[in-house]
Amino acid sequence: MRHSGTLYSSAGVRVPAARQVTLLDLLDRLLAGGIVVQGHITLAAANIDLVDVDLAILVAATDKAAGR
Amino acid sequence: MSCLVYAFTDTASPRVDVEGGPLRTVADGAVAAIVRGHAEPRLEYSAPALLDYERVMERLMASRAILPARFGTVLADDEEVRTLLRERQAELTRALERVRGAIELGTRVRWRDGAARSAPVGGEGPGTQYLAGRAALHQRARDLARRLDPLADLARDVRRRLDADENFPVRDAYLVERDRMAGFARAVQSIDEGDPEIEMVCTGPWPPYSFAHLIDNAARPGSSSGGSE
Numbered sequence: 001m002r003h004s005g006t007l008y009s010s011a012g013v014r015v016p017a018a019r020q021v022t023l024l025d026l027l028d029r030l031l032a033g034g035i036v037v038q039g040h041i042t043l044a045a046a047n048i049d050l051v052d053v054d055l056a057i058l059v060a061a062t063d064k065a066a067g068r
Numbered sequence: 069m070s071c072l073v074y075a076f077t078d079t080a081s082p083r084v085d086v087e088g089g090p091l092r093t094v095a096d097g098a099v100a101a102i103v104r105g106h107a108e109p110r111l112e113y114s115a116p117a118l119l120d121y122e123r124v125m126e127r128l129m130a131s132r133a134i135l136p137a138r139f140g141t142v143l144a145d146d147e148e149v150r151t152l153l154r155e156r157q158a159e160l161t162r163a164l165e166r167v168r169g170a171i172e173l174g175t176r177v178r179w180r181d182g183a184a185r186s187a188p189v190g191g192e193g194p195g196t197q198y199l200a201g202r203a204a205l206h207q208r209a210r211d212l213a214r215r216l217d218p219l220a221d222l223a224r225d226v227r228r229r230l231d232a233d234e235n236f237p238v239r240d241a242y243l244v245e246r247d248r249m250a251g252f253a254r255a256v257q258s259i260d261e262g263d264p265e266i267e268m269v270c271t272g273p274w275p276p277y278s279f280a281h282l283i284d285n286a287a288r289p290g291s292s293s294g295g296s297e
Contacts, residue, residue: 007173007253010260010267012180018269021236025174025271028239030118033277034138035076035163037152 071149072106073141074124075134075275076160084128091124094146096153099160101137102128103149111140125275133168135160135280159282167280170224170243171273173252176236177212180267205232213238215263222252227278236269241278249273 009018071094079100084091093100111117121139128134143149153160192200209230216238220226223242231237244252253270260268 006269006271007249007273008256008260008268008270010269012267013269021176021269022271025176025274026122027118029136029172029174029274029277030121030139033280034136034141035280035282036138037073037141037143 070106071103071143073137074102075136077132077134094149096150097157099153101149129275133164135163136275136277167276170245172276173242173244173272175240175270177238177268178236209237243279
């Protein structure tokens, strides 16, 4: 279902950490990338700091989505 | 009903066939927006909403060149979408050409535990020490980034962020031709395994989130941007 993932992870970066990096990369891109149409970002929490994102919830949601 | 905008694409692209939502194409001239009817004037910011957005984007990128819209782009109605497409037609067309046939790969790199540290800073007052320490961290991040030079040759474009405070001080996004993806991953592996001082993670393939911008910066010298360079 989901093909974005970790393409390569150094032996030093343990696999769970690599998965977290993938999620951080996803958040980075969704919240800071993409075409911005001036004045049309009406996100309920547009300026929320990434630190506020509950990574645990996101990890859980991904697990569920992947049927793991 | 408002329009939640997922991405911009060509009018000539195949019909949208993403399951799990009534996606529509709103077109004007050569460019189109892929949208979904949205009851609220704002987009809810939640983990399921983010993941759903990404899943749609990954399905879309499989069949066409897309320019992702920033998560949370909600326009009033189809007419507002068409007006936008009409007004930004030339920029959208150029931006689509920049990403056509390519995907985005992300790399993060850091020093392995035990890799050579910067010379200790001492002698001066705390303020001076602090500033010297910051400068040393940034220098270390730049040194780290230089080890990734071979990757830039495999990419159409690069965005780099250096941040000395981060767990991974060098974060790059590479715009890579679809058929060079495997070669790129091998190059990452080769740098990582050939350099005992660093460790790397490479993620993707992503839609070209980091390369979707309407301002044409092709004339700018060098392809990297951002960071503290």
